[in-house]
Amino acid sequence: MNSLTDHSLINRIANHLEDSTMDIDHHQEEEEDPFLRFINYAGSILSPDKDETEEEFNGPGWSWIANRILKTCIAYSSGVTSAILLSDLSQAWSEQRRTVAPNKRPDCINELKKKHKRVKLPNTVTIDSIYEKKFLSLSSVIEAVIVDSFILPGTNIYMLSLGDFWSSNTIDLYLHRRYYNLADPSNGILKKGREIFLTGCYLRTASEGSGFPRLLPTEYLVILLDEDQDDDAMLLGAQFCSDSFSSISFSSVNEGDSYSLYARIESIGSLEIQGNNGSLRRKQISLVDNNGVRLKFLLWGEQVLLSDLLSVGSMLALDRPFIASSVDSASETCEEICLEYGSATQLYLVPFIQHEEQVCIALTQNRYQGSRLLSALDPSQGPKFSQVTLPCDSQGSIDFSNYPFRSFVNDLRDKMTSISLYGVVTDMMGERKTTDSIFSLRIKDTTGAIWAKLHFVGSWSLGRLGLGHTVYISGLTCSMTKQKSLEVLWFENDVGASFINLSCLPALLNSSCLHKLSYLSDLSSQTSSTHICTVWLDQIEHCHVNTRFSHACCGHFVEKTPYGGVECQFCHCSCNDEVVRTFHLKITLADESAKVFTWCSGQTATELLQISPDDFYELPEEEQIMYPSSLENERFTVALVNCTGHERGLDDSLMQEYGAATWEITRALKCE
Numbered sequence: 001m002n003s004l005t006d007h008s009l010i011n012r013i014a015n016h017l018e019d020s021t022m023d024i025d026h027h028q029e030e031e032e033d034p035f036l037r038f039i040n041y042a043g044s045i046l047s048p049d050k051d052e053t054e055e056e057f058n059g060p061g062w063s064w065i066a067n068r069i070l071k072t073c074i075a076y077s078s079g080v081t082s083a084i085l086l087s088d089l090s091q092a093w094s095e096q097r098r099t100v101a102p103n104k105r106p107d108c109i110n111e112l113k114k115k116h117k118r119v120k121l122p123n124t125v126t127i128d129s130i131y132e133k134k135f136l137s138l139s140s141v142i143e144a145v146i147v148d149s150f151i152l153p154g155t156n157i158y159m160l161s162l163g164d165f166w167s168s169n170t171i172d173l174y175l176h177r178r179y180y181n182l183a184d185p186s187n188g189i190l191k192k193g194r195e196i197f198l199t200g201c202y203l204r205t206a207s208e209g210s211g212f213p214r215l216l217p218t219e220y221l222v223i224l225l226d227e228d229q230d231d232d233a234m235l236l237g238a239q240f241c242s243d244s245f246s247s248i249s250f251s252s253v254n255e256g257d258s259y260s261l262y263a264r265i266e267s268i269g270s271l272e273i274q275g276n277n278g279s280l281r282r283k284q285i286s287l288v289d290n291n292g293v294r295l296k297f298l299l300w301g302e303q304v305l306l307s308d309l310l311s312v313g314s315m316l317a318l319d320r321p322f323i324a325s326s327v328d329s330a331s332e333t334c335e336e337i338c339l340e341y342g343s344a345t346q347l348y349l350v351p352f353i354q355h356e357e358q359v360c361i362a363l364t365q366n367r368y369q370g371s372r373l374l375s376a377l378d379p380s381q382g383p384k385f386s387q388v389t390l391p392c393d394s395q396g397s398i399d400f401s402n403y404p405f406r407s408f409v410n411d412l413r414d415k416m417t418s419i420s421l422y423g424v425v426t427d428m429m430g431e432r433k434t435t436d437s438i439f440s441l442r443i444k445d446t447t448g449a450i451w452a453k454l455h456f457v458g459s460w461s462l463g464r465l466g467l468g469h470t471v472y473i474s475g476l477t478c479s480m481t482k483q484k485s486l487e488v489l490w491f492e493n494d495v496g497a498s499f500i501n502l503s504c505l506p507a508l509l510n511s512s513c514l515h516k517l518s519y520l521s522d523l524s525s526q527t528s529s530t531h532i533c534t535v536w537l538d539q540i541e542h543c544h545v546n547t548r549f550s551h552a553c554c555g556h557f558v559e560k561t562p563y564g565g566v567e568c569q570f571c572h573c574s575c576n577d578e579v580v581r582t583f584h585l586k587i588t589l590a591d592e593s594a595k596v597f598t599w600c601s602g603q604t605a606t607e608l609l610q611i612s613p614d615d616f617y618e619l620p621e622e623e624q625i626m627y628p629s630s631l632e633n634e635r636f637t638v639a640l641v642n643c644t645g646h647e648r649g650l651d652d653s654l655m656q657e658y659g660a661a662t663w664e665i666t667r668a669l670k671c672e
Contacts, residue, residue: 033529035069036406038082038514039065039069039406042065042085043062045086046060046089046090046093047060059404060089060093061402061403062403062407062420063400063407063420063474064402065089066422066472069514070505072085074500074505074507078507079510079511080510080513081511085513105165106145108145108147108193112165116165118352118353121143121197123308124143127144127164127169128169129167130213134205136201139305139308140199140201142162142164142197142199142201142215143165144162144164144195144196144197145162145164145165146194146196148160148161149161149183149185149188149190159172159173159175160172160173160175162196171213172212172215173198173218174216176217178343194223194224196223197222197224197349198309199218199220200302201215202215203216220305222347222349223346225349226350236262236348239260239317240262240348241262242260244290245293246291248323248337253323258344259320259323263288263290263315263316264288264289264315265287265314266287267312268283268285268310268312271304280300281300282299282304283299283304284297284298295337295338296338296339297321299340300341310349311352312352314352315350316347316348316349318345320344321345322339322340322341322342324340325337388404398416399418400420401418401474406420407420408421409423409444409445409448410448412450414486415480416477416478418496419474419476419477420472421443421472421473421476422471423444423470424445424468424471425443425467426443427441427442428440430460430570430572437457438453438455439454439456439460441454444528453487453489453490455492459573460554460570463501464554466664467641467643467644468641469503469641470503470529471499471501473499474497475490475495475496502530504639504667505667508639509638509667509668510669515530517532518531520590520591520595521593522593523594528642530639530640531641532638533591533637533638534638534671535589535590536590536635537608538633543585543586543587545585545616546584547613547617548582548601549582550581551570551571551579553571554568555601556569556570556571557569557582557601566579580613582613583601583609583613584599584657585601586598586599586659586661587608587628596663597662597663598664598665599658599661600664600666607670609628609631634670637669638669639667640664641663641664643658643661643662643663643664644658
């Protein structure tokens, strides 16, 4: 090896040494944390085998697997097995992969599939699922492609044969007569390869005389247009660009003139209930044309189903809408004119296409297990792909809900949404001087720590949370403040938002696939994970049992105020009507290897003492003193977390919870 080559090799090694060390840290963490290890194992089971030439990842995302495992654990509070989890994950992922259609789809659908970029509508059902369930609700949405258009022999009834991007089956639709002019074989737009949305469909099943199910006529059909296709662009230009909102005249309407209008959907209002007996339903859709003029498009009664076919940001072409006075329509808007879905109205839609952005795989990932040093020296040993494609909205924010790998604190950047983090709580506080329920949480993983601001709909709703607890939080968003610092936010009612405290998860103690038993001698003040141990209660004479009042929402103790009320020391709010009696227990645990002084409260203390706080409080004082002696040497499986030694502690009033104890018992289960 010559000196130049040798020098180059050394540089390459040096450039990747730091990243390799970081990978080793992550790898060690995942080896030591059975929950992380099981997520990786499940991912390897569910991910399809990749072709050597394939550059994109198409397996389940890391957060999808984590979310699904935790949901199953919550559903099976008595514990889960590897078989239960893998079965549930496999079934759920099979449903998720309905977006991948079999090869026997019609060719016209396969061609459209190549450029299919839009997001599936919320109520969309697949044609395959209609066949499987033999049922279709009136509010279901079908995103269809016309495979064939024909007239039933011996009749003048138009039929459309429909397929979709996710199904192998097709289904026939009796076309509603209001669309017959669009199905003309010579110049109609409803022909093979045209995409349509429809809702309000009734299903005629095979048992009703036909050999196969069919869809009965529906008025609620929207025709999709593609501005990049010459025919569609010509249709929009010729039919919809001469009229504008400003050109609408009531006098012309009264003379029988009709309008064809083109506008962007700015917002879709929520369902309104009107009428003396609440029998009239209405939805308002705000439209803005190319001149910036706004009008309301109103849907009444059963017409509100049409709103499920529309999406904010899409362009809507309205052919012959009914022109109404805002007074006649009982609209609360100031416009004189509004639009309605009339008997002759036909709707065309240019859907909003959610942009995508390619994201490089972060250096914090260890998906392929193996040294980055090896990858640097021999590219054939590295990942088969180095980037993934993720959705990006019009503001440039990238959606990480389907990111294949675990996200770390060090990965967080501006304009990231739907981020998931797995880490340990090292600090937390409730915000003062605000009427909103906002709490700040500091979450730490192997790459660093970051503050996340949690916004709750009402009050704190996550149950008891303390320092050292291991948490999984999804639905985080990242943005840059005016001061150029990264802000991480979480809103309780956002889609995909969840917060799960693994340290307090009941199923964890009974799920050997998600934990490994530790000895008390394995505990270290540097340990940040949750430990599961089998122990007995020891040194009962030094046991400290006290009953106090706690805030029912958050589980933290309350204190009396000078004004006679009580205030939560964590939420910083008055909570006179939301207090419960609870234990404050300090006790020594022991196993064959060591003894540890611990503390706990709430349900955990109740499980250890095997008596409720209210019943204990009613005991005579001498019985309270003698009671712990009856528990000596009782064996339990417990979850332990290190509640000290973090960046900074809680307020002094909250630090009194654990006092001299280094370890908190977050969950306990009596050994039978």
